[in-house]
Amino acid sequence: MTLFAPPILKTSAPTPRVRKRRAVGRPVTRTEELRLQIADDIVRGRLAPGTALEEVDIAKRYGVSRTPVREALRDLAASGLVEARPHRSALVAQPSLERLRGMFDVMAELEALCAGLCAVNMTPAERAGLETIHAELADLTRRGDESSYTVLNERFHTTLYAGSHNDYLTELTLATRARLQPFRRAQFRTLGRLARSYEEHDRVVTAILRGDKAEAAQAMRSHILTVEDAYERYAETV
Template identity: 80%
Template sequence: MSSMSGPLPEAVTAPPAQRPRRRRTASRAVTRTEELRLQIADDIVRGRIPPGTALEEMEVAKRYGVSRTPVREVIRDLAASGLVETRPHRSALVAKPSLDRLRGMFDVMAELEALCAGLCAVHMTKAERGQLEAIHAELADLTRRGDEANYTFLNDRFHTFLYGGAHNAYLAEITLATRARLQPFRRAQFRNLGRLALSYAEHDTVVQAILRGDKAEAASAMRSHILTVEVAYERYAEGV
C-alpha cells in the first residue's frame, strides 16, 4: 500500500500565471472545497496519486494547505466517483474505477443530457437562445486560442445552461448530480490533442439543432457528444 509520504503535487491553488482568467460569461463562484476536489481528482486521474494510496485527512490537509473539514467532504465526493474507497474507522484509499462502471455512468449521463438538449429545443425562450449563442461564441474564441483551462470552465457553464434551459427542475437536479460524479473524467479528456476543436464542433451540432427547434436531432447530437467524451477519456487514460 502506498502512503502520502512521497512527492505529491503542490497545494491546490495554481500560480497566478496559470490560474484561468474569469470571463464575464463563464464567471461563477468556485468554493475552496470544489477547487480542492477538482485538484485531488485531477492528481488521481493523472496518476500523481496512485491507486492504493492511503488518504490521511491531516496529511492531505497539510499538503494542499486547507483544513480537515473540506478534505473530509472531498473524500466523500470522490468516493461517489469511484476514485476513492472509504473504509470504516480507517483512512480512505485511492481507487481506480472499473471500466464497466465508468461506461455505465457515461451511458446514463448521455441519456440525461440528451433529454435536456431535446427539451431545450422545445422550451428555451428567445432570450435563453441568445445567451446560449453567446456562450457558444465564447467557446469558439477559446478553441481558436487553444485555451484549455478557460474552455474547461466554460464547458461546464455550457452544459449547466442546457440543464436549466430544459425547464425541468428535477431533471436538472439529477443531471447535475450525475455530472459531479463524472467530472474528473470529463475534464481529463481535454488533454487529448485536438480535443478542444472536436468538442466545439460537437457542441455546434447540438446548438444548431436547439436553435432550429429540432428536438430529436438535439437529443441525438448530445447523446453522441457525451459518448464521444467517454471514448476520449479512455484514450487519455491509456496513455497515463
C-alpha cells in the first residue's frame, strides 16, 4: 500500500504564510502551527518523499524565521515524516505502513488505559467539563466544521489524559500523540468521518460517566484503531 503519492514539488507555486487558527483552549505556538502546516503538505502529497527541506527555503516558503523551522523539523522527524541527516538538509520521508501501525497500536493501548482510569478517577467537575466538550463537538459535527472539530478533538483527548490522574501515563500518551498527530488529523478528510468520530467519542463518554472502566477502555481502543483505518483509507486517495 502506498501511503503518499509522489507528486513533483512545484517550487514556483505560492504557499500561504502560516496563520494562527482560532484556538480552542491553549493558544497554538508558531512552531506547532508550522509543524502542522508542513505535516499537512507532506501528508497531502504537496511535498514529495525525498524532497530536501532547506531551513532557509522553508522559512521563506512559510513566512517564518529559521528557529521555528528547526524546531518543527525536529518534531516531524520524531513522527517519521522527516528524515534528519547530520550536517545536511532534512528530507521528506515516507514512513512504512508497518511503523505507523505499530505506533497506532501503542496509542490505542495508552488511550484505552487513560479512558479506563477516567471512569474511576475523574472528579465531578472533570466529568462535567468532558460533557461540555462533547456537546461542543456535537455542534461542530452538525455544522460540518472540520477545522474547529480537529482542534477541539485534541482538547477532548487531552482532557481524558488528565482525567486519568496518572502523570506518567499522561506524559507517555502526549508524547506518542505528538508523533501521530499529522496522521490523526488527516483522518477527518475522509467522507463522513466527523460524524463517526463523534459516535465513537459518545461510547467512550457514556462508559466513563457510568463508571464502567472496562467498557471505557474498550471503546477508546476501538476508536483509536478506527482512526488508523480512516487514515489508511485517506492515504490511498492522495
